Amino acid sequence: MGASPGSLAQVMALSAEYGLDLRAIAIVQTTRVLILTVGLPGGLALFGLAATGMPARPSAAAFDITELAILVVFSAIVAMLWLRLPGGLLVGAMIGSGLLHGGGWVHAVLPWWIAGAAMITLGAVAGSRFANTTPRMLFGFLGAAFGSFAVAIAVASCFVLLVTRILPFPAADVVVAYAPGAQDTMMVLALALHLDPVFVGAHHLARFFVVTFMVAFLARRVAPKISAAPDARRRQRRRRGPFED
Numbered sequence: 001m002g003a004s005p006g007s008l009a010q011v012m013a014l015s016a017e018y019g020l021d022l023r024a025i026a027i028v029q030t031t032r033v034l035i036l037t038v039g040l041p042g043g044l045a046l047f048g049l050a051a052t053g054m055p056a057r058p059s060a061a062a063f064d065i066t067e068l069a070i071l072v073v074f075s076a077i078v079a080m081l082w083l084r085l086p087g088g089l090l091v092g093a094m095i096g097s098g099l100l101h102g103g104g105w106v107h108a109v110l111p112w113w114i115a116g117a118a119m120i121t122l123g124a125v126a127g128s129r130f131a132n133t134t135p136r137m138l139f140g141f142l143g144a145a146f147g148s149f150a151v152a153i154a155v156a157s158c159f160v161l162l163v164t165r166i167l168p169f170p171a172a173d174v175v176v177a178y179a180p181g182a183q184d185t186m187m188v189l190a191l192a193l194h195l196d197p198v199f200v201g202a203h204h205l206a207r208f209f210v211v212t213f214m215v216a217f218l219a220r221r222v223a224p225k226i227s228a229a230p231d232a233r234r235r236q237r238r239r240r241g242p243f244e245d
Contacts (some may be wrong), residue, residue: 001219002028003148005180006204007211014219024141027133031145032152036181040189049172067108071100094187094201119188152180170195177203 001015002025015025075096082092100106156178163178164171173195176186183204190200 001025001215002144003151004029004215005032005152005211006183006208007215008182011215014215018219023133023137024144027138027141028145028148031142032149032180033182033185035149036179037185037189040176040179040181041193044172044175044193049170049175064106064108067106068110071097071106071108071110074100094197098198115191119192156180169199173199176200180207183208 001011001020004011008026008029011025011029012022015022075093078096078099079089079092082089082095160171160174160178163169163174172193173190176190176193176195177200179186183201186204187197187201189195190197
């Protein structure tokens with residue numbers, strides 16, 4: 001469960017159902033997302049693959065109150081319709097905004113200070129997952145967290161190198177699209193780094209669908225072994241005697 005590259009909500013629900021260590025799984029999963037959130041922008045900027053800083057400020061013509069109101073209301077309605085999908089609020093709002101802008105019905109964009117506030121809020125929400133976690137508990141699971149991250153990033157890197165070698169996609173777009181991080185966080189990173197949010201969002205949505213089904217399938221296969229392990233240990237203790245443990 002800790003090594004699952006995404007689908008945190010379903011992972012936590014299945015872990016609770018099978019009686020697993022929820023805090024350990026949350027620490028491993030959140031550490032992976034945190035490393036990606038902090039490391040990706042710096043790594044891409046270091047190699048000159050992406051810009052940094054706040055999103056570009058729109059022109060004064062883009063601040064049309066009527067169009068902004070239409071954009072917010074329509075995006076909110078579509079987001080509620082997509083609520084049950086992974087990252088449904090974010091994906092639904094993106095689809096609603098894409099329909100309005102793609103059809104040429106509106107040209108307004110959110111003010112830069114609203115976009116900045118949304119990014120700060122999302123970062124604060126991600127950091128709040130470490131609430132009530134002692135340093136001793138955190139360091140106890142860092143080995144599993146770094147190991148899981150190393151495997152996930154190695155697999156993703158192989159496909160990034162393959163795709164950028166064969167297809168003419170920008171390297172930064174492919175890196176963020178294939179990063180095994182949270183869908184909403186990666187899409188906000190794409191906006192902050194001036195990448196293609198549609199390209200990034202489509203890849204992450206596909207990954208979340210695959211991971212969601214695979215986690216449910218594998219959990220059912222592994223669940224009998226999990227439930228049988230305590231019984232096997234109890235039988236082994238009875239055979240060895242009470243003073244041989």
